[in-house]
Amino acid sequence: MNWYVMQVRSGHEREIANRCRFLISDDVLYDCFIPEFVARKKFRGVWQDVRCVLFRGYVFMITEHIEELYVELKKIPDLTKIIGKKKDVIYPLEDGEVEFLKRFAGDDHLVDMSVGFIEGETIHISEGPLKGYEGMITKIDRHKRIAYISLHIFGNDTTAKVGLEIISKN
Template sequence: MERWYAVQVRTGREEAVLQLSKKMIDGSVLKECFIPYYERMKRYQGEWHKEQYILFPGYIFLVTEQVDELFWELKKVPGLTKILGDGMEFVPIKEEEKVILQKMGGSDHIAEMSKGYVIGDIVTVISGPMKEMKGKIKFIDRHKRLAVIEIEMFGRKTEVRLGLEIVMKLSADTRLLEDDYEKDTI
C-alpha cells in the first residue's frame, strides 16, 4: 500500500535535498518525492506578482510502498535530518493529513490563491483551497494577501500560511444578494 512520509531537512535546503532524493533513490522504491507549495501575491516594482513559497519549511514528502527499503536508500542522501516516526518505526502521515494535502495542492502540490470577501468580522472564501477549510482561519493580512490557518499535520496542530485575496470588504450592516456570492462562511 502506498504511503506518504514526511522527512525533515534543513530549512532552506528542501529543493536541493528533493533533487538529490530523486536522483539517488531507486525509482522502484520511491514512487514520488515532492515539496508542497502555496501561491501568494507580492508587490514589487509597482506591480503584483504571483510567487510560490514552501508550505511546510523544513520538510519534503516521500511516497513509497516499501518503507524499509526507503530507509536504506535515504542513507545515501546527504542533508536529510530524519524521517518522522515514533522512535521505533517510521510513521506515515495520517490519511486525513494526506487528504488535506491533496485537497489543498492537487496533483501539482501547489495550493493556489484563494479569494474571498469580508462582511464585518466574517470571512467568506468563494474560491481556492481555503474554501473547504471552515473555521480554520486564525489571522488575515489583507495587505500581504495572506492568511494563517490551523490544520492537523504531523500529528499536531500546525499553523500554515496560504494566499488569500480579499476582493471585497463590507461593513456588518451591508447585505449582499444571495446570487452575488456562494454562502460558505468560515
C-alpha cells in the same frame, strides 16, 4: 502507497528533494515533493504570483518500500529525521492527513490563491482551496495577501501560510 515526511534544514527543501529524485531508484521512491502555495508579491510596483514552500523544513515522500527508502536516505546529506519514527518502526502520515493534502493542494501539490471578502467579522471565501475551510483561518495579512491557517499534521497542531486575496471588506 504510503506518504512519509522527512525533516530537513529549512531553506534546503528543493535541493534535498531533487537529490532524492536523482539518487534514489524509482522502484523505491514513487514520488518526492514539497507542497507549495501561490502567493502574490509586489516587484517594482507590479503584483506577481510566486511559489512558496507550504511546510518549511519538510520534504514529502511516497513509497511502498519504507525500509529500503530509509537505507537509501542515508546517502542524502542534510536529512534531519523521518517524522513518525518510533523505535524501529516508521509510521506514514494518517489517511485523513493525506486526503486533506490531496484535496487542498491537488495532484501538483500546489495550493492556489483563494479569493474572498470580509463581512463584519466573518470571512467568506468565494473561490480557491480555502473555500469551505474558512474555520481554519486564524489570521489574515491583507497587505501581504496571506492567510494563516491552523491544521493538524505530522501528529501536531501547526500553522501554515497560504495565499488569500481579500477583494472587499464591509
